[in-house]
Amino acid sequence: MVRADLGRLRSLTGSKWGKHPGALPAWVADMDFDVAPAIKAAITARVERGEFGYDFTDLDRLVGCWADRQAARHGWSPDPDLGRLFTGTLHALDSMLLLHTEPGDGVAVFTPIYYPFRTTVAASGRRLVDVPLTGPDWRITPELLAESIDDGTRLILFCQPHNPLGRVFDRDELAAVAEVAERLDLVVISDEIWGDLVHGERAHLPLQLADPRFAGRTVTLGSASKTFSLAGLRSAVAHVDVESLRTTIDGLPAHTFGRPSSLSAAGAMAAWTRGDEWLRDAHAVIEANCHHVVERLGAVDGVQAYVPDATYLMWLDFAGGPLADQPARRLQDEHGLVLSDGAQFCPTTATSCARLNVATSREILDQMLDRIVHALDEGGRP
Numbered sequence: 001m002v003r004a005d006l007g008r009l010r011s012l013t014g015s016k017w018g019k020h021p022g023a024l025p026a027w028v029a030d031m032d033f034d035v036a037p038a039i040k041a042a043i044t045a046r047v048e049r050g051e052f053g054y055d056f057t058d059l060d061r062l063v064g065c066w067a068d069r070q071a072a073r074h075g076w077s078p079d080p081d082l083g084r085l086f087t088g089t090l091h092a093l094d095s096m097l098l099l100h101t102e103p104g105d106g107v108a109v110f111t112p113i114y115y116p117f118r119t120t121v122a123a124s125g126r127r128l129v130d131v132p133l134t135g136p137d138w139r140i141t142p143e144l145l146a147e148s149i150d151d152g153t154r155l156i157l158f159c160q161p162h163n164p165l166g167r168v169f170d171r172d173e174l175a176a177v178a179e180v181a182e183r184l185d186l187v188v189i190s191d192e193i194w195g196d197l198v199h200g201e202r203a204h205l206p207l208q209l210a211d212p213r214f215a216g217r218t219v220t221l222g223s224a225s226k227t228f229s230l231a232g233l234r235s236a237v238a239h240v241d242v243e244s245l246r247t248t249i250d251g252l253p254a255h256t257f258g259r260p261s262s263l264s265a266a267g268a269m270a271a272w273t274r275g276d277e278w279l280r281d282a283h284a285v286i287e288a289n290c291h292h293v294v295e296r297l298g299a300v301d302g303v304q305a306y307v308p309d310a311t312y313l314m315w316l317d318f319a320g321g322p323l324a325d326q327p328a329r330r331l332q333d334e335h336g337l338v339l340s341d342g343a344q345f346c347p348t349t350a351t352s353c354a355r356l357n358v359a360t361s362r363e364i365l366d367q368m369l370d371r372i373v374h375a376l377d378e379g380g381r382p
Contacts, residue, residue, distance in 0.1 A: 002282045004032035004361035014232065024368050025338045029163070029313060031229035031359035033285075036278035039228060042270035043263055051262075058265035059085065066222050066237045069272050074195060076206040078220065078239045084249060085237060085259050089193055089221040092238040094120050095257060096219050097155065099248050100187050101126055106153035110140065112315075112345035112353070114163040114191075121157075129153050132349065135317070136306070138165050142176035149180055155187050156180075160207060161194040164315050164345050164355045166308020168202050171210055178213035187242055189219045196227040196279065198310040199287050208241065217242055224271040226311075227279060229359070233267045235260035282359070286312045289358040289365055296369050302376040305356075312359035315342075316372075319352040322379045328354040330375070337371040 009017050009032055016030045046052075063083030071077045086092035101107065103125035109117050111130045121128045131148040133140065149156075156177065161168045181188050188207065195204035207214045223236040240246045249257075260268070290307045293314055297305045302321020305314055316339070318327040328341035331354070342353025358365055 002033040002278065002285055004034075004364060006361075006364060008034075009364075020332070020338045023332065023336045023338050024364070024371065026357040026360070026368050027338045027340045027355070029226060029311075029357060030231060031282065031312065032361065032364065033229065033282055033359065035230075036228055036271060036275040038270045038274035038278070039230070039267050042266045042274075046263060046266055055262045058262065058269045059259060062235065062260070062265050062268060063237050065269055065272050067239075070206065070222070074204050074206055074209070076209045078208065079241075082241055082246065083237050083239050084246075084257075085235070087234040087236065087258055087260055087264075088231075089191055089223050089225070089236045090116055090120070091257070092219070092221050092236055093117075093157065093189055093191065094124075095249075096187075096189050096238070096240075096245060097121070097124060097126065097157075099245060100242075101154050104152075105155070106150060108149050108153050108156045108186075110158070110162070112164060112342065112350045113157075114159060115344040117157045117159070118345075126155075127152070130346070132346075133165065133167075134349075136304075138162075138167050140169060140173040140176055142179075145176055145180055149184065149186075151184070153184060153186060155189065158188055158190045158207065159194075160190055160192055161198060161204065161308075161310035163191075163194065163311060164313050164340070164342075166311045166313060166315065168198055168204065168309040171205065174205070174207060174210040174214075178211035181217055182213040185217075187217050187219065187245070188214060189221065191221045193221060193223045193226045193236075194311045195222075197283060197286065197312065199283075199290065199308070202309050204310070208239075215241065219245065224268040224275075228267075228271040228275055230264075230267055230271065233260075233264035235264040235268045285362075286359055289360070289362065290314060292362065292365065293356065293358060293369065296366075297372065300373050300376050303372065312357060314356045314358055315353060316356055317342075317353050321376060323375060324352045327352065331371065335371040335375050337368055 106129040108129040190207045220239040225231040304317045328339045331337045340355035342350035
């Protein structure tokens, strides 16, 4: 059974628990659970051997292992020869963005969206093209999609399942994206690192399975980072089904992008080959926690919450209640609860929203919910 011990968590120095001492953190997408035993054993064994030299055994198997997992869990058999290694999904995303576009080119995102997507577009001098999603269903609307993307757009940054909304987009929605991508000859970068955390009867649908028009124009990103809470180990796979991008990447000096370390490769390999028992336990806790949040917050006025299709992140909307103005800041400053600010994900339509991380114990989660309920019951006053 997975555990999340408050005493251990408060001793950690990582960003989640170390950045806001004394507060309850539910912001950055790290789990509070102890790491899977197989992962700890794989890394500990290498440390105890003192083996920190050149060893590419796990690195050379990493792309193939990811491809095998895609086939076994999601029914997609990616070609390992199209895989390239990076130190993280954002590293891969940034690299593809810079290699495929020029300053001023349009880059489409489905908002509200994981905020590093927004910041990387702005920092690179590209033009952000917002395709808005609206509640309560958060579906992709073909008409709005076609209206939003202009002739100057060259790239779509996609997130399937979606962060922060937790949506798993269906075939009809993805067909609309494929139609636009084909018509305008766009490359699609599909961040699919949440694919192993889909809830209930739903299933992860890789873009490459969803519509044949994605073939030859899609870069699919995969990592063990979110499923197994290994973001600090720094490894990712990019399946580059875009010939021009592969040619460009392979024509650069061999060390241009670097590679994951032997420790990070060992951790990812252990996760993907021996971590599923731990994952089943963690996933069960996460699903139950999502339903618990909806049950508890549904009993109070001033906030809306729904069970996501996937991820351990929940999108809370405080519109119309006492916390409608900057809810994340007020909950942190006045109640010691740190959520992700909705305005980071979309500065125009999500200012009354916040993102809650539920990958923790029920006891810790209830302390977090107590603070939200108290803030709402007290009219937002501390």
